[in-house]
Amino acid sequence: MFKLVKQSKQSKARLGALKTAHGSINTPFFMPIATKAAVKSLTAEEVTDLGAQIILSNTYHNYLRPGVESIKKLGGLHKFMNTDLPILTDSGGYQVFSLSDLNKIKGDSVTFRSHLDGGANHILTPQKVIDIQVALGTDIMMVLDECIALPSSKKKVEQALIRTTRWAKLAKDYKTKLNKNSKIKKQLLFGIVQGGDNKALRLRSTKEITDLKFDGYAIGGLAVGEPVKTMYKVLDYTIPELPDNKPRYLMGVGYPENIIEAVKRGIDMFDCVIPTREARHGKLYISKGKFKYDTIQITRGKFKNDKSPINKTSLKNYSKAYLHHLFKSEDPLALRLATINNLEFYLKLMKSIREEIKKDKL
Amino acid sequence: MFKLVKQSKQSKARLGALKTAHGSINTPFFMPIATKAAVKSLTAEEVTDLGAQIILSNTYHNYLRPGVESIKKLGGLHKFMNTDLPILTDSGGYQVFSLSDLNKIKGDSVTFRSHLDGGANHILTPQKVIDIQVALGTDIMMVLDECIALPSSKKKVEQALIRTTRWAKLAKDYKTKLNKNSKIKKQLLFGIVQGGDNKALRLRSTKEITDLKFDGYAIGGLAVGEPVKTMYKVLDYTIPELPDNKPRYLMGVGYPENIIEAVKRGIDMFDCVIPTREARHGKLYISKGKFKYDTIQITRGKFKNDKSPINKTSLKNYSKAYLHHLFKSEDPLALRLATINNLEFYLKLMKSIREEIKKDKL
Numbered sequence: 001m002f003k004l005v006k007q008s009k010q011s012k013a014r015l016g017a018l019k020t021a022h023g024s025i026n027t028p029f030f031m032p033i034a035t036k037a038a039v040k041s042l043t044a045e046e047v048t049d050l051g052a053q054i055i056l057s058n059t060y061h062n063y064l065r066p067g068v069e070s071i072k073k074l075g076g077l078h079k080f081m082n083t084d085l086p087i088l089t090d091s092g093g094y095q096v097f098s099l100s101d102l103n104k105i106k107g108d109s110v111t112f113r114s115h116l117d118g119g120a121n122h123i124l125t126p127q128k129v130i131d132i133q134v135a136l137g138t139d140i141m142m143v144l145d146e147c148i149a150l151p152s153s154k155k156k157v158e159q160a161l162i163r164t165t166r167w168a169k170l171a172k173d174y175k176t177k178l179n180k181n182s183k184i185k186k187q188l189l190f191g192i193v194q195g196g197d198n199k200a201l202r203l204r205s206t207k208e209i210t211d212l213k214f215d216g217y218a219i220g221g222l223a224v225g226e227p228v229k230t231m232y233k234v235l236d237y238t239i240p241e242l243p244d245n246k247p248r249y250l251m252g253v254g255y256p257e258n259i260i261e262a263v264k265r266g267i268d269m270f271d272c273v274i275p276t277r278e279a280r281h282g283k284l285y286i287s288k289g290k291f292k293y294d295t296i297q298i299t300r301g302k303f304k305n306d307k308s309p310i311n312k313t314s315l316k317n318y319s320k321a322y323l324h325h326l327f328k329s330e331d332p333l334a335l336r337l338a339t340i341n342n343l344e345f346y347l348k349l350m351k352s353i354r355e356e357i358k359k360d361k362l
Numbered sequence: 363m364f365k366l367v368k369q370s371k372q373s374k375a376r377l378g379a380l381k382t383a384h385g386s387i388n389t390p391f392f393m394p395i396a397t398k399a400a401v402k403s404l405t406a407e408e409v410t411d412l413g414a415q416i417i418l419s420n421t422y423h424n425y426l427r428p429g430v431e432s433i434k435k436l437g438g439l440h441k442f443m444n445t446d447l448p449i450l451t452d453s454g455g456y457q458v459f460s461l462s463d464l465n466k467i468k469g470d471s472v473t474f475r476s477h478l479d480g481g482a483n484h485i486l487t488p489q490k491v492i493d494i495q496v497a498l499g500t501d502i503m504m505v506l507d508e509c510i511a512l513p514s515s516k517k518k519v520e521q522a523l524i525r526t527t528r529w530a531k532l533a534k535d536y537k538t539k540l541n542k543n544s545k546i547k548k549q550l551l552f553g554i555v556q557g558g559d560n561k562a563l564r565l566r567s568t569k570e571i572t573d574l575k576f577d578g579y580a581i582g583g584l585a586v587g588e589p590v591k592t593m594y595k596v597l598d599y600t601i602p603e604l605p606d607n608k609p610r611y612l613m614g615v616g617y618p619e620n621i622i623e624a625v626k627r628g629i630d631m632f633d634c635v636i637p638t639r640e641a642r643h644g645k646l647y648i649s650k651g652k653f654k655y656d657t658i659q660i661t662r663g664k665f666k667n668d669k670s671p672i673n674k675t676s677l678k679n680y681s682k683a684y685l686h687h688l689f690k691s692e693d694p695l696a697l698r699l700a701t702i703n704n705l706e707f708y709l710k711l712m713k714s715i716r717e718e719i720k721k722d723k724l
Contacts, residue, residue: 036687036691036693037684037687037691038688038691038693038695040693040694040695041693041694041695041698042695043680043695043699045679061691065687065690065691066666066683066686066687066690070666070667070683073667073669074667074669074681074683074684075669080681080683080684080687081684082679082680082684304428304432305432305435305436307435307436307437317407317444318405318444319436319442321428321432321436321442322399322436322442322443322444324428325398325399325427325428325442326400328427328428329398329399329400329423329427331398331400331402331403332402332403332694332697332698333400333402333403333404333405335694336403336694336698337405
């Protein structure tokens with residue numbers, strides 16, 4: 001499913017092609033986040049037009065609303081959102097541990113009280129998480145893991161690692177059974193490496209997870225509060241232990257410079273709320289040439305009379321002053337134009353990264 | 363500037379062409395409302411694509427924010443909003459009387475405290491309202507009038523009428539002076555007939571305003587609380603007193619059936635918040651064949667699993683269930699898709715009206 005196309009001569013950066021049920025994706029790539037089955041304020045058509053190759057959506061949110069049965073009735077997540085792009089869904093584990101009021105692990109199931117529907121209790125298991133993603137019809141499914149914040153005690157990190165491996169095995173075995181269905185077989189399943197910032201635990205987790213033979217490997221439990229240098233250090237010793245012939249996904253990262261550094265270390269896939277969330281708060285990413293950029297806070301008074309275009313491409317006909325005004329007057333169009341700007345910036349950054357790797361310049 | 367193209371044989375409905383500095387508009391037409399220099403959630407390009415021939419924007423709101431000086435610096439309202447469509451701006455009078463905390467008329471100026479900028483005091487005069495609209499660069503300017511709610515005492519209606527006529531004369535005289543500037547000369551100026559629901563006062567206002575020779579005539583002070591039958595009655599005796607060779611604009615109207623009834627009585631221009639405001643509250647207009655329609659409240663539970671498309675044209679790829687979900691998850695995309703649906707409905711209604719008049723079927 002993954003083809004390594006080229007290894008850079010400058011770094012561990014690499015080009016690849018990841019084949020999914022909805023087409024092939026050039027790596028390295030960035031996934032815009034459609035938490036609740038929409039990249040907030042944009043249609044899926046617009047996200048495609050901006051150059052996205054794949055969209056990430058959240059299992060937890062879709063599970064709670066509109067609900068798996070609804071999405072199934074409506075023909076799956078692709079049809080629901082009106083997209084032919086591949087979709088990756090996370091496992092929901094992160095949200096269960098970070099968003100729900102109460103979460104209790106008992107054996108191999110986690111009970112949580114949702115932040116919606118009046119706080120009803122729900123139970124997730126590694127198998128149920130697969131069932132949900134099968135029903136959503138996503139191209140890349142993630143296993144249920146336990147992701148903990150850093151810093152954490154070694155003991156806590158180890159406990160989460162052990163549970164993550166056990167759940168990964170349950171998920172993998174269950175998926176293997178379901179693979180009798182040829183449609184489900186085409187849905188890829190990725191494992192997630194945990195282990196915090198402890199080298200021995202990271203290496204142990206990497207070994208245990210890769211032994212289970214997933215279609216790709218995510219490095220989880222980073223960008224969860226640790227210094228960025230720690231993150232790079234973890235990547236430096238973890239990535240060499242991942243197989244070359246599988247895609248590597250660094251979850252929840254990050255700023256443009258973090259993405260570039262991770263690509264140089266051999267990461268192929270990224271997702272992050274930064275471009276879209278910051279857009280909604282009026283923070284815009286402005287390209288300043290290859291791999292250089294500025295950010296501006298468009299709500300600041302100095303943009304009130306700024307005639308210059310928001311960018312020179314998708315928004316060349318709209319001035320910074322107009323976007324400033326739309327934020328001040330709280331027009332939903334503000335969020336949309338800002339989101340378009342930032343997503344375009346991130347997607348073009350990934351394109352530049354791929355071009356530079358091709359030329360052995362990264 | 364206005365050419366009467368055809369008079370229906372079935373009614374007083376008529377086809378016309380209104381020439382503006384930004385092109386000719388086929389009458390009867392409907393103006394989508396861009397209160398704060400944007401049709402909420404849509405770009406001007408989208409509004410054009412939906413079939414709008416002209417946009418209405420609000421003098422009062424643009425005056426307060428971003429401010430006339432800003433818009434002037436930025437090249438005028440068309441450039442600010444990024445549209446080549448003609449723009450009509452109201453006079454701000456209605457907002458001064460309905461939105462501002464305090465309004466006090468002294469001689470020919472009205473002082474008001476804005477609902478923004480910490481409640482600063484502002485003064486408008488008939489001349490200043492022209493200056494503002496000149497600075498905005500609008501194609502059709504409206505005179506400052508006094509619009510009162512109904513029911514009102516005859517005395518109050520008469521006082522408003524007298525003031526409206528005096529202000530109309532001041533506005534017209536001032537505009538005539540400014541017409542030395544050939545660019546300003548191309549900006550049309552419309553008078554507004556008042557007189558409440560009193561026949562004698564309406565006829566008096568019509569006579570006084572038409573004597574001043576404006577480029578077009580609006581019927582104001584309707585759709586302000588009176589029964590719809592009263593509105594039709596006022597139209598029945600007012601419209602015959604308006605000149606045939608000038609466009610007639612019924613301000614702030616209305617539901618589709620009100621528009622059709624007013625067209626039959628000889629009205630050429632409409633504006634109304636209904637399609638856009640109701641969209642933002644989840645009320646959708648659904649065509650059921652020529653001049654027939656239904657409305658649905660998309661937030662209702664029965665649409666949760668409704669696979670059918672929102673409409674068969676602009677939103678054929680998005681299900682009612684998806685729009686229901688977007689409203690429930692408070693995604694700004696909800697407002698946008700609903701607004702697209704309703705504006706398209708209204709703009710197509712106007713197109714059907716024009717086609718039916720052409721065939722003498724209305």
